[in-house]
Amino acid sequence: MYIFQVHHYIKPESIEAYKAATLENARKTILEPGVIRFDMFQDALNPAHFSLLEVYQDTAARDAHLETEHFKMWKDVYLATQERKGNGDEFNALFPDENLWAK
Secondary structure, rough: EEEEEEEEEEEEHHHHHHHHHHHHHHHOOOOOOOOEEEEEEEEOOOEEEEEEEEEEEEEHHHHHHHOOOOHHHHHHHHHHHHHEEEEEEEOOOOOOOOOOOOO
């Protein structure tokens, strides 16, 4: 299993464009083979801060996602709307057990 969480910091005037593009990407991503979850969060105190939590069966599923047309379109919007570079981290699932993750 491959888990990735990223934080994005968006220009205030670009929040709605980023949200629309990210929601479109998320809706298409969860339909891809090997994608278990794709969650999008907006900071309650700082609406320009977003976090995405992506869970894939393996790195091959993640790599396939990075080659999709909808990801490439989303990336263009993200790069145009970011206020500053975000950060991302890879995780291992401790709970629930990998067998309990459902698609």
